[in-house]
Amino acid sequence: MSKPRILVARAVFPETLARLEQHFEVEHNQADQVWSKQDLAARLRGKAGAFTTGTERIDAEVLAACPELKVCANMAVGYNNFDVPAMTARKVLATNTPDVLTETTADFGFALLMATARRVTESEHYLRAGKWTKWSYDMFAGAEVHGSTLGILGMGRIGQGIAKRGAHGFGMDVIYHNRSRLSPDLEAACKARYVSKEELLETADHLVLVLPYSAESHHTIGAAELAQMKPTATLVNIARGGIVDDGALAAALRDRRIAAAGLDVFEGEPKVHPDLLTVPNVVLTPHIASATVQTRRAMADLAADNLIGFLVNGRPLTPLNPEVLS
Numbered sequence: 001m002s003k004p005r006i007l008v009a010r011a012v013f014p015e016t017l018a019r020l021e022q023h024f025e026v027e028h029n030q031a032d033q034v035w036s037k038q039d040l041a042a043r044l045r046g047k048a049g050a051f052t053t054g055t056e057r058i059d060a061e062v063l064a065a066c067p068e069l070k071v072c073a074n075m076a077v078g079y080n081n082f083d084v085p086a087m088t089a090r091k092v093l094a095t096n097t098p099d100v101l102t103e104t105t106a107d108f109g110f111a112l113l114m115a116t117a118r119r120v121t122e123s124e125h126y127l128r129a130g131k132w133t134k135w136s137y138d139m140f141a142g143a144e145v146h147g148s149t150l151g152i153l154g155m156g157r158i159g160q161g162i163a164k165r166g167a168h169g170f171g172m173d174v175i176y177h178n179r180s181r182l183s184p185d186l187e188a189a190c191k192a193r194y195v196s197k198e199e200l201l202e203t204a205d206h207l208v209l210v211l212p213y214s215a216e217s218h219h220t221i222g223a224a225e226l227a228q229m230k231p232t233a234t235l236v237n238i239a240r241g242g243i244v245d246d247g248a249l250a251a252a253l254r255d256r257r258i259a260a261a262g263l264d265v266f267e268g269e270p271k272v273h274p275d276l277l278t279v280p281n282v283v284l285t286p287h288i289a290s291a292t293v294q295t296r297r298a299m300a301d302l303a304a305d306n307l308i309g310f311l312v313n314g315r316p317l318t319p320l321n322p323e324v325l326s
């Protein structure tokens with residue numbers, strides 16, 4: 001019997017590819033080209049499965065061009081690149097990679113918070129530029145992290161990981177806002193207190209965004225919300241570009257309406273709003289929150305397991321629209 005045909009849409013670990021090749025006839029993209037939507041659809045034609053990353057948009061138009069497609073396995077926990085209702089309507093299974101990246105991503109959220117509050121990259125640039133000629137009492141004085149108030153918007157697995165780091169490691173007072181309140185047990189484990197979005201914005205010394213992107217969460221933080229924050233506050237976005245209005249944020253940073261921001265994700269990335277590149281009080285990283293070798297391997301393995309699980313054994317591990325299976 002011939003093997004099912006799949007497309008691996010971006011470069012992956014050679015070991016992942018070798019494993020997939022044991023089960024499938026694979027068209028790969030080890031040259032790591034970022035294809036246009038038309039190119040992606042053309043390559044998906046005749047394939048039963050796709051190994052995707054957050055950069056491939058799978059929507060009604062792409063699906064209409066690929067009637068043989070049965071499953072798309074995203075190597076990411078976020079899946080706003082998938083139109084899941086459109087996939088469900090066409091009986092295409094969607095999968096993502098939850099859990100395996102939670103702690104690594106929470107570590108990075110905390111690293112970005114620390115780097116932003118304590119002005120790590122700004123001071124390094126100063127040193128590298130040869131500007132450090134003497135020590136002075138207020139040089140790169142930043143904001144206190146330990147003992148301050150940590151606000152978290154979006155309290156899923158990663159938000160809870162950040163809350164635990166803040167509460168248990170840094171003695172922070174943790175407040176959060178989420179669509180639904182955590183159970184008392186989870187709140188106790190995170191030492192986190194549920195507050196309104198307004199109280200969160202007004203009270204947090206450091207506000208970390210970890211909510212999923214959707215039409216509803218577009219520009220959750222814009223000029224009005226930034227105006228509600230303390231002028232001494234730090235904002236960290238490790239969620240998705242588009243949750244923050246980057247233009248409004250750049251203006252708030254320039255005018256010191258908030259103290260600083262740390263951003264791992266951007267509206268329209270890999271493009272970055274030009275105004276963000278001109279303000280010193282922002283730490284910018286290229287969407288690397290889950291990027292450790294171990295975690296990226298675990299994500300690739302889980303995406304591959306989902307393809308093999310579904311196309312070979314009929315049992316995907318982490319389906320997003322399990323109704324397709326029935």
Ligand code: GLV
Nearest residue numbers: 075076077078290
């Ligand atoms: C990364 O952003 C992910 O969603 O896994």
